[in-house]
Amino acid sequence: MDPIEEWSKSQERVIALLEGASGDQVERHVPSCPDWTVRDLFSHMVGLGTDVVAGDEPDDHNETWTARQVDERRGHSVGQLIEEWRRTAEPLRAWMRENGPRPLGDVIIHEQDLRGALGVPGGKDSGGVALIRDRFAPRVGARLPEGTTLGLVGTQWSWASDGGDPEQADVVLHADEFELHRASLARRSADQLRSWTTKGDVEPILDAFATLGDLPEEDRTE
Structure with a gap:
């Protein structure tokens, strides 16, 4: 299995999941990340990719770092977040080819967190x-x-x-x-x-x- 290809597949599954979500659904709180709504968690996922490509990634992925990703995108629509994530995708894939597929964990783990909040199963056998x-x-x-x-x-x-x-x-x-x-x-x-x-x-x-x-x-x- 190619971990970078698996990252890309998960990204597309998440985008399809959120494109099909209603405004009320994206404001639901995520049981596995109870301080965040679906929109907040997605903001973190998008922000992580942007920060990693920019060379801004602390070893511990601390709460201050992840909270900033959410706060900076507080007024962004899901469509805007998807657009940013798609722009970041190829630079992030290039980064993973050079540095290893560590970002795969974030997208795989949080895909299922989002699915749990929205009640839409999928991707379990990926x-x-x-x-x-x-x-x-x-x-x-x-x-x-x-x-x-x-x-x-x-x-x-x-x-x-x-x-x-x-x-x-x-x-x-x-x-x-x-x-x-x-x-x-x-x-x-x-x-x-x-x-x-x-x-x-x-x-x-x-x-x-x-x-x-x-x-x-x-x-x-x-």
């Missing part, structure tokens, strides 16, 4: 989702308590934190690949993680899944 799933599973592994191993088992994909047999790990979770992918991004609740646990005690390792913030209190299904 190559981009698979690439980001494989990128974030080791991040969960790196957060595990010392001496504890974790196995994630989907229908066609599995992973073990120690590189061994996932079913032999101390804690084993069985779920659909997409659910495990979203869980690794702190997009699934502790109750959901508990319900997928088929071996061991997930309680002491719940924090390992909080890679992008706290786990949500309510179940998520986007």
Whole structure:
């Protein structure tokens, strides 16, 4: 899979999603990013690309940086945001060819956040989702308590934190690949993680899944 091609495919899916959204829909709050509306989250996605191309990208993607992206586009219509994103696309692809496909994560993760807010499923089986799933599973592994191993088992994909047999790990979770992918991004609740646990005690390792913030209190299904 070409990660830059997957970025482009996700961009077009997001544009189609937002072109079909009503004015009321773009003002909905996003459950996975509760401080932002759909328009705000899209402003961040567009602003991230513009900033990366301009060489303005802090290592930690801090809240001040992302908030500025939203604030600077506060009065922009969805059409204006789409136009800016399309202008940025080829320079960003060139940047990724030189520097690596790190921006793929932002578009893949937030595409599903937007879909959750709008109630329009799609893109779950994309190559981009698979690439980001494989990128974030080791991040969960790196957060595990010392001496504890974790196995994630989907229908066609599995992973073990120690590189061994996932079913032999101390804690084993069985779920659909997409659910495990979203869980690794702190997009699934502790109750959901508990319900997928088929071996061991997930309680002491719940924090390992909080890679992008706290786990949500309510179940998520986007």
